[in-house]
Amino acid sequence: MKNRLLTSLFLVPALLLSLQLVAQENNLLRGSEMCAKSKQMRPAPSVTDLRSPNSPRHKFDVLNYELDLDIFHCYSSPYPRNFSGTCLISFKVDSTLNTIELDADNTSLQIISVGTDGTSFNHDDNILTVNLDGTYHAGDTAFVSVRYNHLNVIDYAFNVGNGFVFTDCEPEGARKWFPCYDKPSDKATLNLRAKVPLNVKLGSNGSLADSVVIADSLWYTWVSIDPISTYLMVMTSRVNYNLDIVYWHNPDNPSDSIPMRFYYNPNENPASMEQMIIPLTDFYYSLFGDHPFEKNGFASLNPQFQWGGMENQTLTSLCQGCWYSSLIAHEFAHQWFGDMITCATWADLWLNEGFATYIEALWTGEVSGQQAYINELEGNAAYYLSANPGWPISDPDWATNPPGNDVLFNYAITYMKGSCVLYMYRYVVGDELFFSSLYDYANDTENFRYQTATIPDFIDKMNLSTGQDLNWFFEEWLYQPNHPVYDNSYSFENMGGGSWNVHFYTEQVQTASDFFRMPVELRISFSDASDTIVQVMNDINGQGFTFHFDKQPVSLTFDPRNQIILKQATTVVSAENQSISETILYQPEPNPAANVSVVRFSLAKAGDVKLVLRDLTGKQIHVYEMRNLSAGQHRHSIDLSGLSNGTYIVTMESADVTMSVKMMVVK
Ligand SMILES: [Zn+2]
Incomplete structure (x- = not known):
């Protein structure tokens, strides 16, 4: 408990000196931020179980990390990366134990001592094993403090250069600047206190609890009352950072305001993003519910930052000068999906x-x-x-x-x-x-x-x-890897009497992954210039569908709105029926007719054609033979004189297709 007592003693002078905060933080203490800060007084959320049912568990559950870091000299040439720190970890025991294992990178961290409920340690293979002063059982709460040094090494997690000091952790960098249980499934609250020179602005997760001057040093204390996965814990700072703060007001409760902090470099201008953040928060609020944290913010870094952005909880890191709307929209969406709800693994x-x-x-x-x-x-x-x-x-x-x-x-x-x-x-x-x-x-x-x-x-x-x-x-x-590769075909079948069938056959031919079941849309266009979209569930590979229409289809489009956005597809007229779709026998006109009717037909290719009129018994009444017709449209009269009332069949026979239509004779 020694470290916690020291903490309490420290806070007394800190509070007395807190007026100096105003000098260090531009216009920091506006009323609405005071309101936000007051939320620190609300009871901490229950941290007994911060995991969905399948999230991994281990033998203990970290409740809080309390970091004390002296990084004062990292801001001055030659910008060393070494610092000394203390990490106090409180945890709840989930199953009986007398040691705990923490992640602590051997290249970056040198462990000096452990205390409180920890009595001795071993630091090998990037694991810090802390032996406890006894056996602890499920439900017990224990504390381990670790005094350590960060070494003067480049590890891309604790970054120092030209007046910048910032951390960047995803996926497993936190263990390079403090000992921790460094898996996303174990969220914990965070108190981070850092000692820096007076001209440094330093941001972290949660709310600024204190910013006090002691002699030539400035001590920042940030407190996150909301649990954080270790890879989302952050410290971002530089000499002479610019800082603007804007406030988002909950549309349903305007007195509830959230400060949005923008840390930026000289010669940058985030003004348009400071404007955008308000409607952006409104938009996410309307879709996904309340803004989840007591503040939010963004900080642009220097070229040592390797990514476009990193969605640290309530303080996103951005690449130098990267005040781009799509980047802000992406990282801010992570505050709900990534930070508020975090990938368990x-x-x-x-x-x-x-x-x-x-x-x-x-x-x-x-x-x-x-x-x-x-x-x-x-x-x-x-x-x-x-x-x-x-x-x-x-x-x-x-x-x-x-x-x-x-x-x-x-x-x-x-x-x-x-x-x-x-x-x-x-x-x-x-x-x-x-x-x-x-x-x-x-x-x-x-x-x-x-x-x-x-x-x-x-x-x-x-x-x-x-x-x-x-x-x-x-x-x-x-x-599954990859995506479906569709090999589709279709045909149109004239059923006579103005009635048509559309046959559609779909098959997936990818070899590097299994079948993808999906609802499939087809757009069918008709000769009268209308069209329709039908949807079918394609749930087996190699599946045929037939649709019936009382008008003549002329084209079919597979997935016309590109709803199955991850696919490759070819859709062709069926090879065995290819000429049907292009060689067409149209309905006779007029129909019904008394003495004469005209049959129109189109030919896909040139050739001989025979038109045969039969009665329903199959008896031939007329045969019209036409030789060497060209491809394209043709018409021919059918003599109906002498026929009694009734239904007759007109059949067109060409070299490769036979089609029939019905017609009525009414005198
Ligand atoms: Zn992202």
Whole structure:
């Protein structure tokens, strides 16, 4: 308990000196932020179980990390990367133990001592084993403090350069700047205190609790009352950072305001993003429920930052100067999908990236219209189709053996294909169920909100929310590699009397993955310039469908609205019936007729044609033989004189096809 006592003693002078905060933070203490800060006083959420049913468990559950870091000299030339720190970990015991194992990278971290309930330690193979002062049982709470040094090494997690100090953790970088249980399934709250020079602004997760001057140093204290996965914990700072704060007001409760902090470099101007964040938050609020955290923010970094953006909880990192609307829309979507609900393992990353990439396109549609939304998804699909490396979106083995970043964060698969799966989910269940099910997911406080989620738990939630069994859909698209390659054919059959059949046959010919079951749309256009869209469930490979119409079809388009956005397809007229669709016998006119009627027909290729008029017994009445007709349209009169009232059959025989139509004689 020694460290906690020291903490309390420290806070007394800190509070007395807090007026100096005003000098350090530009216009920090506006009323609405005070309001937001007051939320720190609300009781902490229950941290007893922050995991969906299939999220992994281990022998203990971290409740809180309290970090004290002295990084004062990292801001001055030659910008060393070493610092000293203390990490106090409180945890609840889930099954009897007398040691705990933490992730602590041996290259980056040198462990000096352990304390409180820890008595001794061993630090090998990037694991810090802390021996406790006794045996602890399920339900016990214990504390381990670790004094350590970060070494002067480049590890891409703790970054120092030219007045910047920032961390970047996804997927497993947190263990390089503090000892922790570094798996996304174990969320914990965070207190981070850092000692920096007076001209440094430093941001972190949660709310700024204190910013006090002691002699030549500034001590920042940030407190996150909402649980965070370790890869989303962050510290971002630089000398002479610019900082603007804007406030989002809950449309349904305008007194509830959330500060949005924008940290930016000299010569950058985030003004347009400071404006956009308000309607963007309104939009996400309307789709996915309340903004989940007590503040939010963005910070642009320097070229040491290797990504476009990183959605650290309540403080997104951006590449230098990257104040781009699509990037902001993507990273901010992660605050709901990624941060509020976090992938339980790295096999569940689709729940982060597929969502943020899809929602980025929703925002495009909100700003620029439905077609822009579709264009963005079609662009995503095209990127995937041209760059598909051939592995699935999720491999369950990644839960315990995460692949390299080039696989885990593969742009074609994780982002582009991932977003298209949500696009197709929307097609399969329809707009209403799509949005209501995602809202249900985001607002399920029992299993998901502020917790972690696995893909199977997400699928269960979608089944429950939509009342449908959607396992087939998510499993084929998320766990199978590649996509369907359709080889379709169709034909039109004249049934006589103005009635036609459309025959459609679909087959998937991909060899590198199994069959993809999907509802399939067909657009059939008719000779009277009308058209219709029919939908059928294609649930076996090699499946034929017949549709009946009382007008003449002239063309068929497979998936005309490109709803199965991840596919390749060829759709051709059936080889065995090819001439039928082009050699056509039209209805006689007039019909019924008394003495004469005219039959029109078109020929796909030149040749002899015989027109035969028969009665219903098959007896030939007239035979008209025509030699060497050209391809194209023809007409011929049929003599009906002398015939009694009744039904007759006109048959056209050409070299490769025979077609018949019925006609009535009425005198
Ligand atoms: Zn992302």
